[in-house]
Amino acid sequence: MSTVRARHVLLIGGTSEIGLAIVRRLAEDGPVRPYLLGRDTERLTVALSTLGGEGDVDLLDADALDTHAAVIDRAFERAGGFDVVVLAIGLLGAQEGLDANAATAADVMRLNFVGCGSLLLEAMRALRAQSRPGTVVVLSSVAAERPRAGNAIYGAAKTGLDALAQGLSDATASTATGPRVLVVRPGFVRTRMTAGLPAAPFATSAESVAEATAKGLAGRADTVWVPPLLRIIFAILRHVPRTIYRRLPL
Numbered sequence: 236m237s238t239v240r241a242r243h244v245l246l247i248g249g250t251s252e253i254g255l256a257i258v259r260r261l262a263e264d265g266p267v268r269p270y271l272l273g274r275d276t277e278r279l280t281v282a283l284s285t286l287g288g289e290g291d292v293d294l295l296d297a298d299a300l301d302t303h304a305a306v307i308d309r310a311f312e313r314a315g316g317f318d319v320v321v322l323a324i325g326l327l328g329a330q331e332g333l334d335a336n337a338a339t340a341a342d343v344m345r346l347n348f349v350g351c352g353s354l355l356l357e358a359m360r361a362l363r364a365q366s367r368p369g370t371v372v373v374l375s376s377v378a379a380e381r382p383r384a385g386n387a388i389y390g391a392a393k394t395g396l397d398a399l400a401q402g403l404s405d406a407t408a409s410t411a412t413g414p415r416v417l418v419v420r421p422g423f424v425r426t427r428m429t430a431g432l433p434a435a436p437f438a439t440s441a442e443s444v445a446e447a448t449a450k451g452l453a454g455r456a457d458t459v460w461v462p463p464l465l466r467i468i469f470a471i472l473r474h475v476p477r478t479i480y481r482r483l484p485l
Contacts, residue, residue, distance in 0.1 A: 242268070244320075245272070253424060253441045253445070260445035269289075272310065316366070318367070344388060370414060419447070
């Protein structure tokens with residue numbers, strides 16, 4: 236009797252609500268063996284237990300750039316490679332713009348772009364080196380499409396990560412060894428990270444992001460918007476003159 240091989244999924248940001256929702260949604264389509272990376276072993280273990288307990292965890296500090304290659308390589312070696320890598324690390328803050336605390340602003344920019352960008356590079360190198368095709372899912376944001384005055388620092392950092400993911404995707408799309416890149420751009424997502432903030436129009440849930448991600452992985456999409464209507468809205472906003480855009484309540 237044949238058995239179905241479990242899909243190996245590496246979640247970078249192993250306690251992320253959206254990331255965990257994606258892993259759970261993928262498990263609905265067949266067996267999944269998760270490998271969670273994060274800063275706190277206890278929280279990672281609890282998160283793994285919510286996925287059924289089967290899998291592995293390891294420590295990762297997104298700010299410790301010099302450790303990224305070793306941690307990613309160790310994960311690939313222990314798991315025997317991955318079918319899907321989900322990059323779900325993010326830090327929201329410094330929304331006061333010029334009045335934001337300087338250290339907080341630097342943290343937001345460094346983690347969301349430099350740290351995540353480093354991890355994206357290492358994950359894609361490892362996927363390219365393995366013997367089977369793989370996909371990296373990059374959790375971006377609609378904020379990356381056109382940074383807003385009310386969220387300039389976070390938006391700019393996400394723009395950098397989004398652009399890096401798109402560029403690397405274009406660079407590997409025509410190669411036999413891949414890997415594929417799927418950029419996911421949610422709007423406002425109701426999670427612990429956004430708790431206490433006023434919900435933006437078209438607010439969504441982690442489960443909706445997970446569903447859209449699973450559909451994107453099953454198809455041939457390069458970019459997924461959640462909800463899909465935001466693709467049209469931002470296609471319009473992208474071309475609004477700055478003299479008008481800066482006056483919009485965004």
